[in-house]
Structure formats: structure tokens, C-alpha cells
Amino acid sequence: MALDEFELIARYFRTARLERAGEASATVLGIGDDAAVLQPAAGQQLVVSTDTLVEGVHFPKEGPAAELGYRALAVAVSDLAAMAASPLGFTLALTLPQATPCWLQAFSSGLADAARDAGINLIGGDTTRGPLNIGVTVLGQVPAGQALTRSGARPGDLLCVGGNLGDGAAGLDVVLGNQLPVGLPMAAQDYLYQRFWRPMPQLALGQRLRGVASAGLDVSDGLLADAAHIASASGVRLLINGPQLPMSDALRSWSERQRLDWMLRGGDDYVLLFTLPRAARRWLEQWRAAGLAVSVIGEVQGGKGVQLDLGLGPQNVDGPAGYQHFRSTDD
Amino acid sequence: MALDEFELIARYFRTARLERAGEASATVLGIGDDAAVLQPAAGQQLVVSTDTLVEGVHFPKEGPAAELGYRALAVAVSDLAAMAASPLGFTLALTLPQATPCWLQAFSSGLADAARDAGINLIGGDTTRGPLNIGVTVLGQVPAGQALTRSGARPGDLLCVGGNLGDGAAGLDVVLGNQLPVGLPMAAQDYLYQRFWRPMPQLALGQRLRGVASAGLDVSDGLLADAAHIASASGVRLLINGPQLPMSDALRSWSERQRLDWMLRGGDDYVLLFTLPRAARRWLEQWRAAGLAVSVIGEVQGGKGVQLDLGLGPQNVDGPAGYQHFRSTDD
Structure with missing residues (x-):
């Protein structure tokens, strides 16, 4: 049973084409090895942010799966926008009570919509059984020294x-x-x-x-x-x-x-x-x-x-x- | 109450010196902004892996907090080792039922032990209330083209x-x-x-x-x-x-x-x-x-x-x- 469930999950995320949502891919090695390998462009710094969505805290219980998928990624990508970064890729840490085909299909389609809209590729992830918890880590790049921080505001601005x-x-x-x-x-x-x-x-x-x-x-x-x-x-x-x-x-x-x-x-x-x-x-x-x-x-x-x-x-x-x-x- | 709990958590992770566990830091901007900024060395590719630890799946229920902290990070860092990468930094997505000072202190001290042993800095995170779920994303670097993958074994090796x-x-x-x-x-x-x-x-x-x-x-x-x-x-x-x-x-x-x-x-x-x-x-x-x-x-x-x-x-x-x-x- 366990293996079938995993194959099921892998299938949904692959068919949703989440690995090729970005226009020009920085992915050297994607899903399927111990880790993903990315090639940032020369002269760039790396921008990293992690967000967790928990049922009943960040979204109402039993929220529609497609919308959860969209929101989980969009909220994380917003942190890249806030740093003036361009998207490089994201990982998904998905904990869910059971692998329901219907839920997974809807979730991955919403996630794929958000990935396409932001031009960002799924590069890796981890799926586990447990209470619903959606963790997204986004990676981006910004020319060295040009990240937009919170600390540079000056009187008169x-x-x-x-x-x-x-x-x-x-x-x-x-x-x-x-x-x-x-x-x-x-x-x-x-x-x-x-x-x-x-x-x-x-x-x-x-x-x-x-x-x-x-x-x-x-x-x-x-x-x-x-x-x-x-x-x-x-x-x-x-x-x-x-x-x-x-x-x-x-x-x-x-x-x-x-x-x-x-x-x-x-x-x-x-x-x-x-x-x-x-x-x-x-x-x-x-x-x-x-x-x-x-x-x-x-x-x-x-x-x-x-x-x-x-x-x-x-x-x-x-x-x-x-x-x-x-x-x-x-x- | 909410703010106090967050301050408490931030305090534990700061006093554990998790942000300076690595020897030579690649961290340009750490915890406290919308995202972290890292400077990988020239000629390097980026290695990324995400792991989730869920109670009752990856570790026994009510496991000792210090050991959970150690194991969560060490298991993720092992994926960097498996790719022949050097550590750059990690993010922590921590979902926990309540912010108990005793638990947090033990957890952060175990996490700090693992960070020191691996020479890796905490660069960001997200803490949320919910069923216990520990998500770690590790970032590393490897000279371009030298990541160790699963696909290169040849007969005779x-x-x-x-x-x-x-x-x-x-x-x-x-x-x-x-x-x-x-x-x-x-x-x-x-x-x-x-x-x-x-x-x-x-x-x-x-x-x-x-x-x-x-x-x-x-x-x-x-x-x-x-x-x-x-x-x-x-x-x-x-x-x-x-x-x-x-x-x-x-x-x-x-x-x-x-x-x-x-x-x-x-x-x-x-x-x-x-x-x-x-x-x-x-x-x-x-x-x-x-x-x-x-x-x-x-x-x-x-x-x-x-x-x-x-x-x-x-x-x-x-x-x-x-x-x-x-x-x-x-x-």
C-alpha cells in the first residue's frame, strides 16, 4: 500500500508539469535524487524563504484543494517579490492524512497554476502521512547587493x-x-x-x-x-x-x-x-x-x-x- | 499572547547561536527579513533538499526534544553529503502544538549541536501552531558538474x-x-x-x-x-x-x-x-x-x-x- 500511495503522489506532481513551469530553467538536476541541483546565473545572490500553511491557522478547515495548492505557492513566491528576486525553483514538503486521488489531483493543479503564473519550477519535495501541513521553500536570485531589504528607508522617502x-x-x-x-x-x-x-x-x-x-x-x-x-x-x-x-x-x-x-x-x-x-x-x-x-x-x-x-x-x-x-x- | 510566544521562539533560536554555526558564513542577510540572502562561491552549483519529520512516522511519539532537534537537521544534512556538497545554510519550518519553554530550549539546543557538528547556519524559518511537524530545507554548494548523483554507476565499478x-x-x-x-x-x-x-x-x-x-x-x-x-x-x-x-x-x-x-x-x-x-x-x-x-x-x-x-x-x-x-x- 505504501509504495502505491507514493507512486500516486509522484504521478500527480509529474503530470501537472510542475517541473517545467519556469521559462528558462536553472534546474541542473530535479526530482528523484537525494537533492536538487541548481545553477544560479553568474553574479547573482541566492534568496531563500520558507512558508508553512496549516489548516485552521492559515486557511479555513477543509479548504478547496486546488485553492490551497495555489495559495501555498503564491504566498511563498510573494517573499521573493518582496526581495526584488527572480524565481529559481521551489520545494514542497507535503504532510497529508491520506493520499486521496481526487484531492491530490486538485491540489497539484492549483499548485501548477501558481507555478506557471510565477514562472517557477518544482525541484524537489517530501511527502509524509500526518495532519495536513503544506511547507513551501522558494529559491530565487538577485544581482549581488540588490536584494530589497526592510532596513534602507530614510527620512524624506x-x-x-x-x-x-x-x-x-x-x-x-x-x-x-x-x-x-x-x-x-x-x-x-x-x-x-x-x-x-x-x-x-x-x-x-x-x-x-x-x-x-x-x-x-x-x-x-x-x-x-x-x-x-x-x-x-x-x-x-x-x-x-x-x-x-x-x-x-x-x-x-x-x-x-x-x-x-x-x-x-x-x-x-x-x-x-x-x-x-x-x-x-x-x-x-x-x-x-x-x-x-x-x-x-x-x-x-x-x-x-x-x-x-x-x-x-x-x-x-x-x-x-x-x-x-x-x-x-x-x- | 501570540506575540509573546513568537518572541519566546525567536529568543531560543537566537541564543542557541544557530545563525553562526558554520565556520565561514555565506549568509549575506539572515533571519528577520522577507527572505534570507546567500552568496554561493564562484563556480559552484546549488544543492537543495527538503525533509519533513512527523511524530509517529519518523520518530516515536513524545521523543526527547533535544534528540528531535538533532535528528531533524542531521537527516537533512545527510542529503548534502550524499550529493558531495558543502553546507551553505538551512531553514526550519516548525509547526508545534504549543510553545513550551522547556521543549523549545531542549529542541533548539539539539538543533544547535547538529548545526555545529555539520558547520551549517540557520538562515530562516517559520513557526506555526499545529500538530508537531518539523520541516528542514538544507542548502549546499558543489563545484559545477561535480554533484554525486545516483545515475553514473557502470559495470565493473x-x-x-x-x-x-x-x-x-x-x-x-x-x-x-x-x-x-x-x-x-x-x-x-x-x-x-x-x-x-x-x-x-x-x-x-x-x-x-x-x-x-x-x-x-x-x-x-x-x-x-x-x-x-x-x-x-x-x-x-x-x-x-x-x-x-x-x-x-x-x-x-x-x-x-x-x-x-x-x-x-x-x-x-x-x-x-x-x-x-x-x-x-x-x-x-x-x-x-x-x-x-x-x-x-x-x-x-x-x-x-x-x-x-x-x-x-x-x-x-x-x-x-x-x-x-x-x-x-x-x-
Whole structure:
């Protein structure tokens, strides 16, 4: 029985063509040996990040398998985008209670969609029986010295965001089947459902930020919490201008209070938050002309912490600001 | 509560000095950003492997935390040894039911022991609440084209092993508290307990095999099963000479039948199994002179599969040959 199950799993991951999702492959040796071998390009540094998705913590229990597959990889790839890296490959550590063909087929097809969208190849993995646990390690490369870190923001820089805020949190409400506003269009529900399950890592934007942005990360914990990460690592204060926060039309059916809470604290948006020296301001127009939805939402100041201006002057932001781990999504 | 738990975990992993276990660090940017940044040396290829340890599958339930920490990393590093790679760094994806200071301190100290022994730095990780699941991804480097794969064995090559066989399986018996032979010395029990919980990845041997051995891997599934992997990947037959299999003195208290079963099918030994062209035979003496316990245990022939000669001529080896996943260790 054991062998059959493994063959089954190997079959699903092979037929999903996960090993050839990237355009130009850096894979010298892929799945099937003790380890994978990759050839990074000359002059590049290696970027590595590991993410774990656990049922009931990072996604609702019994989430649809295809969406789990997509989300697990997309969330990890977002960390490569946040470092201004290009994808090299990923490994999958999959622990699952049983090898159900139907579940595996759906999971691997969602994973393959995410791999194709990001242009990243599956290079290795490990499958084990146990409570559902999805571990993804992504590898990328970036020209030496050009990784985008959290620590380079300087007073005077502009604070920018690469897309709409709040969609991830609103999407979770839709996914959980919570009570939705009367009159919420079906198209908006669909859009938000996708925004939760199929985040879009901003690889193209991240790569354009190389050598231009002074600091950056992806918004996964919520805008305020992630802004605090940059403020702390850079030793600066970030001032966020509330009225400038970009929001999708899909959020308009909710109260202003709810929308603002999601935009500030929701998390799961996976858009890039970055700081831009004013001298590099001209890039904003070029990025917009290239179809990238970048918005200026504040500025970097001397000091520490995060301030929020909702139109009544800057207020310090204190207390629980974002998503906390060790919390069940259905608490 | 959530934040405190995270700070606690970060504290244990920092005080264990896991970030500076390697001698010369390739880490450009370690823990604390969206991803780690590494600088592989020029002319090197990257080697990547992921391993998951699940309670009740890879180790007995309620295993001692320090030993779990050691074993989780050592088993993963063994894959680097099997590829002839040098360690660059590792990430830890730790899912645990609760953040108990006592457990975390013990786990991180065992992990730190393994990191020091292997000379590998912790470069990143992710900690989540959920059923215990330990995921380790190791990164290494090897001069371009010199990774040791499973597919290069040629008829006429010698089949060699880098250390004793059967200790891992006997060690599991000791760890599980199974009935032990009357008169088994306490020193032998201690030795075998260590051999299960603290495997010794053969990094030094692996690196000496670069450009010399024709194929290789680490014995994790059992000698017969792992020999079959080389035979299959290389398109050859491996003949194993039973009387030549190296065994530690600690196994002498068990019956010959039990010892042989463990040496052939036991797994968990994490010694290297490799094939050596006869023209490279002179290296064996040099390695032995350097303190490496290499043994010739057979040869590579034309054909397919694995044959075993226990003194009565070669017999084909069929059927379940090694450790199977999706099996509880206490079945």
C-alpha cells in the first residue's frame, strides 16, 4: 500500500508539469535524487524563504484543494517579490492524512497554476502521512547587493504600495461564508474569493524596484504591522495618509469603518509596500505606464513607529496592529 | 499572547547561536527579513533538499526534544553529503502544538549541536501552531558538474559503503524500549540510542567523492532499497556480498538473522553508499588512512536490480526491501 500511495503522489506532481513551469530553467538536476541541483546565473545572490500553511491557522478547515495548492505557492513566491528576486525553483514538503486521488489531483493543479503564473519550477519535495501541513521553500536570485531589504528607508522617502489593500481580509470573509452586505454584486464576491485564495505575487514590480527603492516587503500581516517592520528595521517613522490608501471597488458595499480596518489591519494582501527616495519619484509614472498600480500613501520621517493621518492630523498607532499567528481563522 | 510566544521562539533560536554555526558564513542577510540572502562561491552549483519529520512516522511519539532537534537537521544534512556538497545554510519550518519553554530550549539546543557538528547556519524559518511537524530545507554548494548523483554507476565499478550498517534500526529498537538481548552491554545500548537520534552525516567523505565516485546516495531506506535506487537510476545491476557488510560490535548480541535483516533492510543509517571505478581503487587506502571507515561490499554488473550473495551464490532480491513511509514506527 505504501509504495502505491507514493507512486500516486509522484504521478500527480509529474503530470501537472510542475517541473517545467519556469521559462528558462536553472534546474541542473530535479526530482528523484537525494537533492536538487541548481545553477544560479553568474553574479547573482541566492534568496531563500520558507512558508508553512496549516489548516485552521492559515486557511479555513477543509479548504478547496486546488485553492490551497495555489495559495501555498503564491504566498511563498510573494517573499521573493518582496526581495526584488527572480524565481529559481521551489520545494514542497507535503504532510497529508491520506493520499486521496481526487484531492491530490486538485491540489497539484492549483499548485501548477501558481507555478506557471510565477514562472517557477518544482525541484524537489517530501511527502509524509500526518495532519495536513503544506511547507513551501522558494529559491530565487538577485544581482549581488540588490536584494530589497526592510532596513534602507530614510527620512524624506515616499511610502508606496503596489496595489489595493483590504481585499485579502474581505476575501476571507467571503471564503468563511460570513454575512455579506446586502447588494454585494456576485462579481465582487468572485473577485474577493479569488483575492484570498489566489494572491498575485508582485514579481514584476519587485524586480523594477532593484537599485531604486530604499526598503520594501510584502503586506501579509496588515499594512500597519508591516509598516512597523520597515520603521523598526530602518530606524525611522512612517507616516501613512489614510485618504490615499488604494481600495478596490469590491469593498464599497461595506461600511467605511470596516473597509478602513481591513485596509490597515487585514493582511493577506501580498502587495509590495516600499519606500522610494524622492529623487526616484519619476519612476512612478513609468511603472504606471507599464500597468503597475503603484500609489504613494505616505512618507518616511525621522523618529520611530508608525503614524496614521485620517484627516485630523497624525496619530500614533499602538496596540495589536495586524494578523497574529497562533490564532485560528475561525476564532 | 501570540506575540509573546513568537518572541519566546525567536529568543531560543537566537541564543542557541544557530545563525553562526558554520565556520565561514555565506549568509549575506539572515533571519528577520522577507527572505534570507546567500552568496554561493564562484563556480559552484546549488544543492537543495527538503525533509519533513512527523511524530509517529519518523520518530516515536513524545521523543526527547533535544534528540528531535538533532535528528531533524542531521537527516537533512545527510542529503548534502550524499550529493558531495558543502553546507551553505538551512531553514526550519516548525509547526508545534504549543510553545513550551522547556521543549523549545531542549529542541533548539539539539538543533544547535547538529548545526555545529555539520558547520551549517540557520538562515530562516517559520513557526506555526499545529500538530508537531518539523520541516528542514538544507542548502549546499558543489563545484559545477561535480554533484554525486545516483545515475553514473557502470559495470565493473566497486560498490562501497562509508560506515556500519544496521545501527539505525537496532537503535530504534533501543529507543522504542523493545526487549533487548540478555547481556547487551549498557555501552552498546547508549551507542545505539545515539546512532538512532544523532545520525552523523558523512560530509567529509562525500566531498572526497567529488570527481572520483561514479554514483552515490545515503542509506536511509535500507541497503537493499537504496541499492535498488542506484541500480534503477544507472541502468545496472548491483551485487552485494553479504559477508562483507560492515557491522558495529554493538550488534553482536542479536541473532545473526536479526542483524542481517537490519543491515539489509533497516534504514536510518545515513552512511554513504557509492560506486567507485576500479581505476580509482587506490583512493580507498587514502580515505582509510584519513580515518574514514570505507568498505567494499560488492560490485556493479550489467543487468538490472539487486542481487545478494550470502555465500551460496547470487540471489535476486525481490519484494518489500526497506523502510516505507506512511507507516507508523510503532506499528
